[in-house]
Amino acid sequence: MRRLSLGAMALAALPFATPAFAAADGEQITVTGEFIDTWCYFSGVMGGPDAVVGSAHHTCAMWCSAGGIPVGILDPDGTIYMVLKIEGDDNNTGGETILSLASDTVTANGTYYQRDGLNYIVVEEIVENMGIVNENHLDFGTIPGFAIPPGER
């Protein structure tokens, strides 16, 4: 109850364009992982987690990136970092930067934040881009199956 009362007072007192609650201090990290479409990964709407990454899911990852679905970096131990900015570009609902990185595995330096059970990252520098290294198309074909229209198969 005390938390709610303080929160309501804080909201009323704050000027526009400031966080409602005090933003946390970030931690500098280096992470290596794949740029993924987080909706397909977390929801299971297209299948299991192994199917909605890599070359099999590349086209869908671009659709979701262009469609404004949040992008994340999936590291080898399964941790996902929700991407907030990339090298100064704060457009995380679409745009060239995140579209061109779909399915790529990168090593990146950035600032890490944790909030309400989720991990977030502001990528300050992509140190290395290894391209698409998870070639899983022979296991899964394309995910979804209609990713490539019949006329282009």
Add this chain to the structure above:
Amino acid sequence: MKILVTLGAIALASTASAQDYRFEEGSNARSWNLFAESNATFSGTVVDLTCEVTGDCVDNCGDGARQLGILRASDGVLVNVQKNAQQVFTGGARDLLPFCGQEVDVDGLLLTDEDLGAVNMYLVQFVRPTGSEDWTEANQWQVGWQADNPDWAGDGRWYRRDQDIRAQLDSTGYFGLGLERDAEIKAEVFE
């Protein structure tokens, strides 16, 4: 005894990890038949996620360029909005942007799958200003996309007509491995 306690703890943990039913009452959201979904309606403030998490804030929640979240009124949790109501690969920021900084009610689906790290994630289906009787369906993404890209009109789904996606496909192919590999893979996969 120790084994029983351990099994009980595992059972409780398993139950808690599947779904989050705390906000189900009063929800009229449609199921997507997802393993990790639970209906959820709640009130909160529409916020710019980048601003809320890092303190890097801009006017009007980024004018559509930034992901938005909902700072839930009942417990102060920052809910990450992943998806709108449309089944066409579209996020929720466009539908929430008109309510930037405002108190809203939302109805939709929470995703909770602790094995994958999914917690406090949301598919928004309906939104209204708190106090209003009238819900708006969160299905405006394509309308905004078409308005932003009038030259990309035509038949077919938006993702087939989006010229930024088309340019990537023309450059690196459907599997992202280059056009030569793409042709080889297609021959193998669709033989």
